[in-house]
Amino acid sequence: MYSEKVMDHFTNPRNVGEMPDADGVGTEGNPVCGDVMKIFIKVRDDRITDVKFQTFGCGAAIAVSSMVTEMAKGMTLDEAMKITKSSLADALDGLPPQKMHCSNLGADALHKAIEDYRKKQGK
Numbered sequence: 001m002y003s004e005k006v007m008d009h010f011t012n013p014r015n016v017g018e019m020p021d022a023d024g025v026g027t028e029g030n031p032v033c034g035d036v037m038k039i040f041i042k043v044r045d046d047r048i049t050d051v052k053f054q055t056f057g058c059g060a061a062i063a064v065s066s067m068v069t070e071m072a073k074g075m076t077l078d079e080a081m082k083i084t085k086s087s088l089a090d091a092l093d094g095l096p097p098q099k100m101h102c103s104n105l106g107a108d109a110l111h112k113a114i115e116d117y118r119k120k121q122g123k
Contacts, residue, residue, distance in 0.1 A: 026112025
C-alpha cells in the first residue's frame with residue numbers, strides 16, 4: 001500500500017518534462033523492472049535553480065522522481081549529493097520494500113546529473 005504522499009506525487013507529479021538547455025543530465029535505469037529516470041538540472045552559483053525529470057516506470061518511480069526534484073530545487077550541489085534513497089523514501093512517508101529500488105534510481109539519477117554538470121565545468 002502506498003502512502004498519501006506517494007499517491008499525490010504519482011497523480012500530480014511536479015517538474016515533469018525535458019530541459020533542452022540543461023547544465024547537467026543524469027540517467028539511471030533498472031533493467032530488472034524496466035524503470036528508467038532522466039533528471040535535468042540548471043545550476044547557478046553552485047545551486048540547483050531548476051530541475052525536471054522524465055520517467056518511464058511504475059507509480060513509485062514517478063513519485064520518487066517528482067519528490068527528488070522537489071527536494072533538490074534550491075539546494076547547493078553538495079547538499080543535493082547528500083540526498084539518499086532513505087531520505088527520499090522518508091520524504092514520501094515510506095515505500096513498500098519491493099519498491100525501495102525506485103528510490104535508489106531517483107538519488108542515483110540526480111547524482112549523475114550533478115556529476116555531469118561538474119564534468120562539463122572541468123571540476
